[in-house]
Amino acid sequence: MTTATIFITLIALMMIRTPIAVALGLASIAGLALSGISFEIVAQRMFSTNNSFPLLAIPFFILAGEIMSTGGMSRRLVDFAGSLVGHFRGGLGAVAILGSSFFAALSGSNAATVAAIGSVMNGPMAEKGYDPQYTAATIAAAGVTGMIIPPSILLILYGVVTGVSIADLFLAGILPGVLICVSMLFLNWFLSAREKVEKAEFQGAGEIVRTFKAAFWPLLMPVIILSGIYGGIFTPTEAAVVAVLYGLIVGWAYGELSLNSLYKAFFKAVISSAIVMFIMNAAGVFAWLITINQIPQSISAYLAATAGNQIFYILFVNVFLLLVGCMMNAAAAIVIFTSILYPAAMSFGIDPIVFGVIMAVNLSIGTVTPPLGVDLFIASAITKVSVERIVVSIWPYILVLIIDLLLISYCPPLSTFLVNVFK
Known part of the structure; x- marks a missing residue:
């Protein structure tokens, strides 16, 4: 009865477009009331969810990203990307993806x-005659790499929930991120x-060198972060502070x-961090509630018995998370469903x-998939093109992303190669 009430309440609230944190909170309260558990546990579980040193990395990386965007670094990165791929067919679209x-x-x-990149690229693409609808779709799809290439906030959350090394997860996200970038470029x-737009002329190696010099310091930051983490100089959380x-x-x-x-x-960083932490708190209470009701254990045992083998289980996880990503915030989904699917x-x-x-790849695809795809709404606000x-x-980008997902799922070395190299 309690289990059914929890999930029916959550689904009903999501169907009427209640903010995900509020929906999770109300569903948890309904479950607590039926279970006869004191509501005081809500505050305790929220504190317990936040009481994690690695979790501090999230607001600092968000702040670092905002500072980099505000400090003119996104423009320099776009200029460098333009010198590399801007002369190919669809050059400005390629610049948006690589940037x-x-x-x-x-x-x-x-x-x-x-x-950040949409604000820089929308004007130039419009001036060159790109279809606004195509521009918006390209900008939205290109943002998917933000959840995979380190310092991915989703991978930090997964590491916090499971105890898996965040440093290893950061390294594991590099090649899948490169794969997605290259496939979208093609x-x-x-x-x-x-x-029907003209190709830009190749400006030569001199332009590449010039724009590289201009973008050198922003490009150096991820190198410093990853080498510092793997060199044992600082933890991922300390790395986030270094990034700020x-x-x-710079x-x-x-x-x-x-x-x-x-x-x-x-x-902007405070607002974004507050949203993430609010979702995290509500998801933490919800995850605790379903755990004490043995829901993850029961589902995990059922899946292990019915999937039969690793191949079918991964296929099930992909289909399930693609559907979840369409309807639920990625941060909330990673907290809730990791405890169910991980065992x-x-x-x-x-x-x-x-x-x-x-x-992370599954849930990142959800950010460009209706009806909840947040990247669609951001791109719509920038380009003034309707989400519809x-x-x-x-859709072509989504299909390519799904192909990438299958390659990442069934070719583990894409994720583990760099981890093994640096061990």
């Missing part, structure tokens, strides 16, 4: 990536044949970080690092 991958390595957030090249300090220094050196822009960066994955001998990347029109153009 998003560069920026993802600074922010760890899909929303920040779409907002798709953009293919789709852009119908875009680094962004402040922004000041470029002369593009005023007190007003810094205030805006901190303000069965371990029983099938799936590498926990690979499983974390699989979950963006959805029509984004």
Whole structure:
């Protein structure tokens, strides 16, 4: 009875578009009332959820991304990407995709990536005659790498929930992120044949060198972060603080970080962090409630018995999480469903690092999938193209992302190669 009430309440609230944190909270309260558990446990579980040192990395990486965006670094990254791929067919679309991958390595957030790169690329693509619908779809899809390339916030959450090394997860996300970036570049090249726009001329190696020098310090940040973590110099949380300090220094050196822009960066970071933590708190209470009711254990045992083998279990997880990603915030989903899916994955001998990347890729695809795809709404706000029109153009990208997902799922070395190299 309690189990049914919890999930019926949650689904009903989500169907009427209640914010996910509120829906999780109300469903948890309904479950607590039926279980006869004191509501005081809500505050205790919220505190317990937040009482994690690695979790501190999230607000600092969010702040680092905002500072990098405000400090003019997104423009430099886009210019460098333009010197590399801007002369190919569909050049500006390719610049948006490659620039998003560069920026993802600074922010760890899909929303920040779409907002930063979309704001830079929308105007130039419109001036060159790109279809606004195609522009919006490309900008939205390119943001997917923000949840996979380190410092991915989703991988941090997965590491906190499971205890898997966040440093290993960061390394594991690099090659899958590169795969997704390259596959979208090829798709953009293919789709852009119908875009009646002129190709830019190749400016030569000199332009590549010039833009690389201009973007050198932003590009150096992920190298410092990953080498510092794997070199034992600092933890992922300390790395997030280093990223903030680094962004402040570079922004000041470029002369593009005023007190007003810094205030805006901190303000946006506080809002974004508060949203993530609010969702985390509500999801933490919900996850605890379903755990004490033995729901994850029962589901995990059932899945282990019915899936039969690793191949079918991974296929089930992919289908399930793709559906979840369409309807639920990725941060909430990673907290809730990791506890349900992780035990069965371990029983099938799936590498926990690979499983974390699989979950992150699945849920990142959800950010560009209706009806809840947050990247669609951000791209819509930037380009002034309706979400419905963006959805029509984004399906080719979604299909390519699903192919990438299958490659990542059934080719574990894509995730484990760099981890093994640096061990």
